[in-house]
Amino acid sequence: MTVVDEVIRTEAxxxxxxxxxxxxxxxxxxxxxxxxxxxxxxxxAGKTTTAGMLTTRVVPTSGSAWVAGIDxxxxxxxxxxxIGVVPQTNTLDRSLSxxxxxxxxxxxxxxxxxxARAEADRRLEQFRLTDRATxxxxxxxxxxxxxxxxxxxxxxxxxxxxxxxxxxGLDPQSRLALWEVLGELHAEGQTILLTTHYMEEADxxxxxxxxxxxxxxxxxGSPEELKATTGADTIxxxxxxxxxxxxxxxxxxxxxxxxxxxxxxxxxxxxxxGADGIVPRVFTAAEAAGIAITDVSVAEPSLETVFINLxxxxxxx
Ligand SMILES: Nc1ncnc2c1ncn2[C@@H]1O[C@H](COP(=O)(O)OP(=O)(O)OP(=O)(O)O)[C@@H](O)[C@H]1O
Ligand SMILES: [Mg+2]
Numbered sequence: 001m002t003v004v005d006e007v008i009r010t011e012a013x014x015x016x017x018x019x020x021x022x023x024x025x026x027x028x029x030x031x032x033x034x035x036x037x038x039x040x041x042x043x044x045a046g047k048t049t050t051a052g053m054l055t056t057r058v059v060p061t062s063g064s065a066w067v068a069g070i071d072x073x074x075x076x077x078x079x080x081x082x083i084g085v086v087p088q089t090n091t092l093d094r095s096l097s098x099x100x101x102x103x104x105x106x107x108x109x110x111x112x113x114x115x116a117r118a119e120a121d122r123r124l125e126q127f128r129l130t131d132r133a134t135x136x137x138x139x140x141x142x143x144x145x146x147x148x149x150x151x152x153x154x155x156x157x158x159x160x161x162x163x164x165x166x167x168x169g170l171d172p173q174s175r176l177a178l179w180e181v182l183g184e185l186h187a188e189g190q191t192i193l194l195t196t197h198y199m200e201e202a203d204x205x206x207x208x209x210x211x212x213x214x215x216x217x218x219x220x221g222s223p224e225e226l227k228a229t230t231g232a233d234t235i236x237x238x239x240x241x242x243x244x245x246x247x248x249x250x251x252x253x254x255x256x257x258x259x260x261x262x263x264x265x266x267x268x269x270x271x272x273x274g275a276d277g278i279v280p281r282v283f284t285a286a287e288a289a290g291i292a293i294t295d296v297s298v299a300e301p302s303l304e305t306v307f308i309n310l311x312x313x314x315x316x317x
Contacts, residue, residue: 143174
């Protein structure tokens with residue numbers, strides 16, 4: 001693979017924070033041109049630290065990272081020219097209008113006045129913010145502010161953009177609007193790396209993703225590839241009294257069709273192949289063991305299933 005095809009590369013990338021916390025632990029990643037690549041992991045997995053190292057904000061303890069062939073540690077100034085960043089918090093300039101936030105960003109990245117104006121106008125149009133151009137950024141809703149930050153991040157045509165938990169805290173409608181925007185950028189061929197702990201987001205948006213926990217890469221692939229690794233076609237989630245759950249997991253593991261059953265928090269998650277009649281079989285087995293089931297739900301395998309298989313815990317907070 002040539003450098004042109006590979007936009008982001010890390011080799012044994014590692015970050016230790018003071019106090020002996022290894023936030024990122026020997027991460028090897030390769031992101032191809034035009035991909036939406038996801039870092040999926042629970043709180044504290046090392047997502048922000050990884051993105052921070054790739055965007056020159058965090059200095060690695062060891063290992064290497066390149067963006068568009070530029071070593072981000074050796075050449076941070078050059079690297080910053082080829083990356084766009086959408087941080088987790090609102091970093092718009094509140095003393096500037098919506099248009100000016102884009103315009104001055106373009107100027108800062110070396111565009112002449114005419115180009116910066118044209119690019120700002122074009123992106124406002126694309127992100128459906130034209131009617132807000134002259135307003136102060138304080139007048140924007142959370143979703144609009146987020147779209148403006150994405151517009152700003154891509155204004156100087158970076159090789160890749162980084163979005164850290166782009167939809168955390170957004171209402172469902174704004175989340176969908178942002179997904180749409182990212183889909184448009186993807187169609188334009190923009191390389192995008194995003195972090196998320198929403199498995200639906202990773203599933204919907206990402207061409208490939210890395211599942212990480214405790215700073216380590218646990219699995220890598222397309223959402224379909226990762227879900228296929230479960231080998232199950234159905235996930236049955238069963239709720240009973242907390243003190244009966246461990247026993248219930250053992251009982252369900254013995255039910256025909258169940259590949260494995262594990263207790264995850266306040267429920268038992270059973271992975272099933274051949275789902276016909278599984279719910280009655282689950283009830284019958286539980287009843288025979290004297291365990292009262294209070295809720296059962298049936299779903300397809302998800303990235304959550306993959307994560308549970310890898311770690312024995314779920315992704316939710
Ligand atoms: N500046 C810092 N100093 C010390 N420890 C830190 C610092 N930043 C992060 N950590 C620790 O490093 C680990 C990884 O944190 P990081 O913020 O990269 O995770 P994350 O996956 O982004 O989590 P979240 O979903 O909460 O955003 C955590 O244990 C965190 O407490
Ligand atoms: Mg984070």
